[in-house]
Amino acid sequence: MAARVVTVTAPTPTLLERLYLPEVFKGLARTFRHLAKNLANMKGLPTIQYPEMRRKYSERFRGRHILKTREDGTLACVACYMCETACPADCIKIEAGEHPVLAYEKYPTVFEIDMLRCVFCGYCVDACPKDAIWMTKDYELAFFDRRSAVLGIPELTEKPSDTGPDGPGYGYRPYEGESPMRKAGQFEPSGLPLLPALAERGLAINRMPPPPPPKPAAPPAAKAP
Ligand code: SF4
Numbered sequence: 001m002a003a004r005v006v007t008v009t010a011p012t013p014t015l016l017e018r019l020y021l022p023e024v025f026k027g028l029a030r031t032f033r034h035l036a037k038n039l040a041n042m043k044g045l046p047t048i049q050y051p052e053m054r055r056k057y058s059e060r061f062r063g064r065h066i067l068k069t070r071e072d073g074t075l076a077c078v079a080c081y082m083c084e085t086a087c088p089a090d091c092i093k094i095e096a097g098e099h100p101v102l103a104y105e106k107y108p109t110v111f112e113i114d115m116l117r118c119v120f121c122g123y124c125v126d127a128c129p130k131d132a133i134w135m136t137k138d139y140e141l142a143f144f145d146r147r148s149a150v151l152g153i154p155e156l157t158e159k160p161s162d163t164g165p166d167g168p169g170y171g172y173r174p175y176e177g178e179s180p181m182r183k184a185g186q187f188e189p190s191g192l193p194l195l196p197a198l199a200e201r202g203l204a205i206n207r208m209p210p211p212p213p214p215k216p217a218a219p220p221a222a223k224a225p
C-alpha cells in the first residue's frame with residue numbers, strides 16, 4: 001500500500017505574534033496579579049524575611065555541636081574517642097590528657113570538629129557514653145577560611161548564648177525522640193512479645209539499686225624495720 005502523504009501548511013504568524021507581544025503581556029498580567037494579591041496579604045506570605053524572621057526547626061535539627069559541662073564547669077567529655085571512631089566523615093580530632101581531678105581520669109586537651117567535613121549525621125551524639133556532645137539548631141555556619149571552620153574546645157563548649165532565649169537552642173541530643181524510660185536509662189520493652197524470663201530480667205534491671213560508692217583505698221602497709 002502506498003504511503004499517504006499529508007502536507008501541512010503552518011499558519012503564517014502575524015506581526016504581533018512574531019514579536020511575542022501577546023505572550024509578554026499575558027505574563028506581565030499574571031505577575032502583576034500575584035504582586036497585587038501578595039501586597040494585600042503580606043502576613044500570609046510563605047516567604048521568610050531572613051534574618052529578621054527565622055524558621056522554627058524541629059527539635060531533632062542537627063546543627064552545630066556543643067560540648068556539655070558538669071556542674072563544676074569542667075567538660076563532661078572523658079576523651080574516650082567513641083565519637084571520633086563513630087564519625088563517618090572523620091572530622092573529629094581528640095587528644096586526651098590526664099585530668100587533675102582523679103575521679104575524672106581523662107579529659108580532652110584537644111577536641112576539634114571540622115564543620116566543613118561534618119555531614120551532620122548525629123552519630124557522634126549517639127556514640128557518646130557520657131552524653132557529652134549534643135547538637136544545636138544553629139545552622140548559620142559560614143566561614144571565611146577553612147581554618148576558622150575547625151571549631152575547638154572554646155567554640156564548642158556550651159554557652160548561655162547557645163541555649164538561652166535568643167540562642168538557637170538544643171537540637172539533636174541523646175535519647176531524642178525516645179521514651180521517658182529510655183531517657184531515664186531504664187530497660188524498655190521493644191513492644192514485641194518477650195519471653196517471660198526476659199521480661200522478668202528487664203523488671204529486675206529496673207529494680208536494681210545504684211552501685212555502691214567505691215571503697216577508700218587501704219593505707220600502705222608499714223615497712224618492717
Ligand atoms: S555529626 Fe556525624 S559527621 Fe558530624 S562530627 Fe558528628 S559523627 Fe561526624
Ligand code: SF4
Nearest residue numbers: 077078080081083128
Ligand atoms: S564520645 Fe563523648 S566522652 Fe567520648 S570523646 Fe566523644 S564527646 Fe568525649
